[in-house]
Amino acid sequence: MVLSVLSNIIFPPPPSLFVSAMSLISFVSLANAGFSEIKGKHLNYSKFWNATNTTPQKQIKISSKSGMLLLYTPAFLAAAASFWVFPHEGIRSTFLQGAVTIHFFKRVFEVLFVHKYSGAMLLDSALPISLSYFLSSATMIYAQHLTQGLPQPRIDLLYPGVALFLVGIVGNFYHHYLLSNLRGKGEKEYKIPKGGLFEFVICPHYLFEIIGFVGVSFISQTLYPISFTIGTTFYLMGRSYATRRWYLSKFEDFPKNVKALIPFVF
Secondary structure (H helix, E strand, O other): HHHHHHHHHHOOOOOOOHHHHHHHHHHHHHHHHHHHHHHHOOOOOOOOOOOOOOOHHHOOOEEHHHHHHHHHHHHHHHHHHHHHOOOOOOOOHHHHHHHHHHHHHHHHHHHOOOHHHHHHHHHHHOOOOOHHHHHHHHHHHHHOOOOOOOOOOOOHHHHHHHHHEEEEHHHHHHHHHHHHOOOOOOOOOOOOOOOOOHOOOOOOHHHHHHHHHHHHHHHHHHHHHHHHHHHHHHHHHHHHHHHHHHHHHHOOOOOOOOOOOOOOOO
């Protein structure tokens, strides 16, 4: 029954050991990272950049801005280059390439012109995340390339996917903008976010990121983006849970009715 439904909405699994392995690795590694966040074992960036920094003298630190550029730039370049590597492969492939490129371009743009940073990042944390984003970007587009010549899924989710992607990327950018306005010039301390969906959840930017990746999965309708999106959802659930716990520990006046990720639910 499940296989019958799936066969109507996704392309057949590609005859590629690399893509199949990446689908499993992405899901398992991201989901495990989410559970690790809940247990207090954080990836070392943003509020948690020094959460497990027990031997700082042996670890290389870079500025948060440089670290974030390192995270996103290779993935953006890989997606942008795909228009040259895989040109004119149909509207679905073009939309997917465009969505992945826009997603990581937005990230780079925000690092350069929107976000305000106060901490640092450990290089040995930045490098594997950067590699993960790069491989994810390249694998999504390569998996789509492997669908050339295959019949389209019976249920076409392309345009609903484009709509969800646009909602996700606009909502994510808007809440990043609200976060950036919390600090005045020269201020470095954290504050409780206000405005938008921050009145209901502490990480609405993560919620919209998930919506954006669901959109990417709908655009693509291949196995890898779906695996990546499910894994990312688990990771961001864990990260948002840890973020809410951090705010509760830091601010006595943090509103208890504000959830982590999903309004009124979680």
